[in-house]
Amino acid sequence: xxxxxxxxxxxxxAAIPFTIDGAPAEAKAGDLLIGAILLYRRSLRxxxxxxxxxxxxxLMGACQDCWVGLxxxxxxxxxxxxxxxxxxxxxxxxxx
Numbered sequence: 001x002x003x004x005x006x007x008x009x010x011x012x013x014a015a016i017p018f019t020i021d022g023a024p025a026e027a028k029a030g031d032l033l034i035g036a037i038l039l040y041r042r043s044l045r046x047x048x049x050x051x052x053x054x055x056x057x058x059l060m061g062a063c064q065d066c067w068v069g070l071x072x073x074x075x076x077x078x079x080x081x082x083x084x085x086x087x088x089x090x091x092x093x094x095x096x
Contacts, residue, residue, distance in 0.1 A: 034078035
């Protein structure tokens with residue numbers, strides 16, 4: 001993993017497989033989506049009003065900067081959504 005975040009301590013819990021733009025990824029039970037994505041990526045999503053990328057801002061559900069899409073059609077705040085097994089995240093092309 002070469003993302004923006006890195007784990008500082010081993011986290012107990014079951015491994016939760018999910019995908020980010022089709023690429024396999026793995027979180028731990030209880031991980032929030034923003035942390036799980038940023039373990040693998042340097043950004044969370046593309047900025048919809050320009051060429052930049054976004055990585056979340058407040059990390060606590062207030063700023064609205066961490067919305068991502070899911071393959072099942074939902075749009076969720078990554079900072080307040082737990083990773084679910086088989087979750088397929090669509091970031092709009094945010095890179096690693």
